[in-house]
Amino acid sequence: MTESLMLSEFRSRVEFSDKEFAKLIPLFEHLSVKKNEHLFQAGSIAKYVYFIEKGCLRQYYINKNGDERNIYFKTENGWCSELVSFLNNTPTELNLQALEDSELLYINQKNWIYAVTHIPPLTMYFIRAQQDTNYMLKKRLGEATVETPEEKYLRFEKEEPALLKRLPLYHIAAYLGITPETLSRIRKKIVKG
Amino acid sequence: MTESLMLSEFRSRVEFSDKEFAKLIPLFEHLSVKKNEHLFQAGSIAKYVYFIEKGCLRQYYINKNGDERNIYFKTENGWCSELVSFLNNTPTELNLQALEDSELLYINQKNWIYAVTHIPPLTMYFIRAQQDTNYMLKKRLGEATVETPEEKYLRFEKEEPALLKRLPLYHIAAYLGITPETLSRIRKKIVKG
DNA sequence: CATTCTTCTTGATTTGAATCAAGAAATTAA
């Protein structure tokens, strides 16, 4: 069953009682998605919160001039959605897409609100998880305009070696906010020393 | 008393029952800070969550090369802290500073966790508030590397006219991620048409 | 009112990354 991963990984990070965890499980359903499929797109509403059992998703933003900027990548045991849209039933400007064939669990709004307001350890887990994202975004924003492309790449290489191997370079470039050409030149330069 | 503003503004945004709101009030204390004072600095721990009754705070990040990047400005009725540090008792890399003499309410960790896990409307309020910040940060990150300085300034002028009047331009520049010189030139150009 | 400090403006110069344009390499599909 789909519960296996949540039991083994997610559960270990949240101090659920058996009872609390038993309440949580049936609120989720399972979904398989193919590479390149979207969970939601700009202009639509994020109807669910997703938990990744297996695979890789990216959240991205399309700018006025049509450029894609990757906001983040999430892999196994990560959570994805866009809660502003999800909670208010308003269209989002962000996109969520599978970069690989992926196995997901998802939860709808009603169940999610129930869970998050009635299971205290989950409340705190979600607040922390959001705040982690928040903090990461703040730092990246602070860095985005000051770091050189090379510094950005070196940071990524150091902090996300697994993603570097797993994803095509043009997605990394769209994450770092540089062109694929520049990324290619940086890598060449680094190899040479 | 300090309760006045919370009653009039914050309360109107959250659907508290009288009982719930009565529980919340005594968890806060009052604090006056002078212009330029820090509530916390990089390397220290964010001990409190702050509510601004009057004044203006900025959260900012100092990069390796010593550049300051303003993450956000908050004014009357805004909430400020750095919850990763606050909840985990770990040093933050961010700074929170008063840009004007300010009147604040603050709440400590124990009280905050109690409130947020025991007052459901507050739970949802905080999750939403954080998610709004989150969403804003994502969009800014998506824009930061694509928009020209002029586009960034025009957006700020449109979206934050009050802050534009209230703050010195070099703080705006440090928010937009451009130099004060560039900002000055943009403004000159715009005035001329 | 004079002085000091803060904030903003202007000019000259440099530079690093984007853009434009092909083509090479690697993957995937037929």
Next chain:
DNA sequence: TTAATTTCTTGATTCAAATCAAGAAGAATG
């Protein structure tokens, strides 16, 4: 294994914003 598509590399050129440098304007202070 060949063809087709995707991904990555390399070169030439352009340009917008940073940097460096100085001084003007404005605000705060004694």
